[in-house]
Amino acid sequence: MNTLLKNNNEILLTSKPNLPTVIKITEWLKQYYPNKIDKIQFRFTITSSISDQDLTEYWETDAPSIMERIMCLKYAEKEGFKTSVSCEPYLTSSLSNLELLYISVEPYLTESFWIGTMNDRWVLSADYNSVKHLYSRNALEKIIERFKNQKYIRFKDAISNEMNIDLYGNKLRENLNEN
Numbered sequence: 153m154n155t156l157l158k159n160n161n162e163i164l165l166t167s168k169p170n171l172p173t174v175i176k177i178t179e180w181l182k183q184y185y186p187n188k189i190d191k192i193q194f195r196f197t198i199t200s201s202i203s204d205q206d207l208t209e210y211w212e213t214d215a216p217s218i219m220e221r222i223m224c225l226k227y228a229e230k231e232g233f234k235t236s237v238s239c240e241p242y243l244t245s246s247l248s249n250l251e252l253l254y255i256s257v258e259p260y261l262t263e264s265f266w267i268g269t270m271n272d273r274w275v276l277s278a279d280y281n282s283v284k285h286l287y288s289r290n291a292l293e294k295i296i297e298r299f300k301n302q303k304y305i306r307f308k309d310a311i312s313n314e315m316n317i318d319l320y321g322n323k324l325r326e327n328l329n330e331n
Contacts, residue, residue, distance in 0.1 A: 157188045166195040166238065169224035170216045178231045193234035193263055196225050200243040201253040207243040207283070222256060229260040236261060240268030240308055242286070247294050254302065261304045267295065268308030289314070 156163055165177070174194070181192060198221045200208045208218055216224075229235045237257050244250040254265060269287040272280045285291065292315050299305040307315075 153185075157185055157191060160191070162191045162193065164193050164195055166197070168197045168212065168215045169194075169221055171220055171223055171227065174224040174227055178228060178233065181233075182231065189232050190234070193236060194225070194228040195236040195238050195263075195266075196221050196228075197238045197240070198222065198225070198253065198257060199239055199241060201249040201256065203249045203252060204244050207245065211241075211243055211283075218253075222260075225257055225260045229262060234262045236263040236304075237265045238268070240266060241270035242267055242295075243270075243283070244286070247291075247298060250295065251298065254299070254305075258304065263304070264306045265302075265304040266306045266308055267299065267311065269310045269314075271310070 153163065167173075182189065185192070198218060199212065200218060202218050205218060208215070225235055225237065239250075239253065242250055244253060250267075257265065269292075270280065270283065272284070292311055296307070296311070296315060
């Protein structure tokens with residue numbers, strides 16, 4: 153880390169955080185790198201709103217609660233670090249619950265809120281079948297329409313590729329086959 157920061161690189165720390173660990177890490181970073189805080193970003197994985205805690209508990213066994221992760225985000229932002237959220241895979245049972253999550257974390261974001269889908273390659277078919285409707289084309293269209301103009305929203309490649317979206321502008325790409 154010393155070499156990276158000495159050479160003016162940025163560092164991205166990504167985790168499903170718990171508050172005691174985040175406090176220790178931020179204290180350590182502020183002690184040893186007080187002039188480099190602006191080069192360090194915390195990206196916390198927060199996959200659902202509190203309303204969908206049951207989905208989170210099933211898919212993210214033994215991970216910190218959603219509320220604890222939000223507290224970590226708030227703490228890191230308050231301590232002056234760059235902050236972002238990875239909502240991948242999103243585990244919200246409805247568009248309104250995804251909106252609730254975004255509204256809950258938006259005041260503590262300084263960089264981005266990434267939305268991504270579940271990769272079915274690493275889960276049992278029966279398990280994936282229980283949630284695959286969350287990632288249907290229709291569901292993705294609604295998410296894109298609702299969030300495309302939000303300040304911090306970014307769509308992960310899986311959504312961009314499936315829905316033909318320009319990641320950087322969140323605008324629909326022109327179909328290359330059209331004349």
